[in-house]
Amino acid sequence: MTDSKFTAQQIANWYLKKGSLSPKKLQKILYYAYSWVLTLTNDDVDHLDNKLFDDTFEAWAHGPVLHDIYSKYKSYGYNDIPEYNGEVVGLPDDVEDILNQVWDEYGTFTADQLENLSHREAPWIKARGDATPLSASTSAISDKDIFKCYIERVA
Structure with missing residues (x-):
C-alpha cells in the first residue's frame, strides 16, 4: 500500500455496511482505523507515506473529526446513520484486516466511550x-503524533 487509495467516505461506507452508527461513533471508528493503518503500514515516523485516506482529522471538542464526514452526516445528530446498502470499495487484505481489527476492538464501545478514550490520548490533547x-478548534491532528502514540502500543 503506497499513499492513500481510498476516500474517507469509502471507508465510512465500509463501516456503515456493518450496521448503523451515530455520526460521533463513525468519526471515532474512522479515526482509529486511520491511526492503526498509518501505524501498522509505515516503518517509521519520518516516512508516513501509507495512509488510509488523505483527509486530516481536526481536534474538535468531542474528539477527532473529519470535517467532510461531519458535514455529510450532521443532520442525523445523535441518531444513527442507516446501514449502507451500496457497494463498498475493495480493500487490500492487509488493510481490510486492520479495519476488521479496529471494528472488533472499538466497535463495542459507545460513541461517548470512544470520545473519552480519544480525549486521553496524546494526538488529540496536543492538537x-x-x-x-x-x-471550538479546527487544529489538525498530526500524523507524526498519531504514529508516535500508537507505535508504542505495538513495540
Whole structure:
C-alpha cells in the first residue's frame, strides 16, 4: 500500500455496511482505523507515506473529526446513520484486516466511550493545545503524533 487509495467516505461506507452508527461513533471508528493503518503500514515516523485516506482529522471538542464526514452526516445528530446498502470499495487484505481489527476492538464501545478514550490520548490533547474543553478548534491532528502514540502500543 503506497499513499492513500481510498476516500474517507469509502471507508465510512465500509463501516456503515456493518450496521448503523451515530455520526460521533463513525468519526471515532474512522479515526482509529486511520491511526492503526498509518501505524501498522509505515516503518517509521519520518516516512508516513501509507495512509488510509488523505483527509486530516481536526481536534474538535468531542474528539477527532473529519470535517467532510461531519458535514455529510450532521443532520442525523445523535441518531444513527442507516446501514449502507451500496457497494463498498475493495480493500487490500492487509488493510481490510486492520479495519476488521479496529471494528472488533472499538466497535463495542459507545460513541461517548470512544470520545473519552480519544480525549486521553496524546494526538488529540496536543492538537487541542490551550483550547478549553468545550471551545471550538479546527487544529489538525498530526500524523507524526498519531504514529508516535500508537507505535508504542505495538513495540
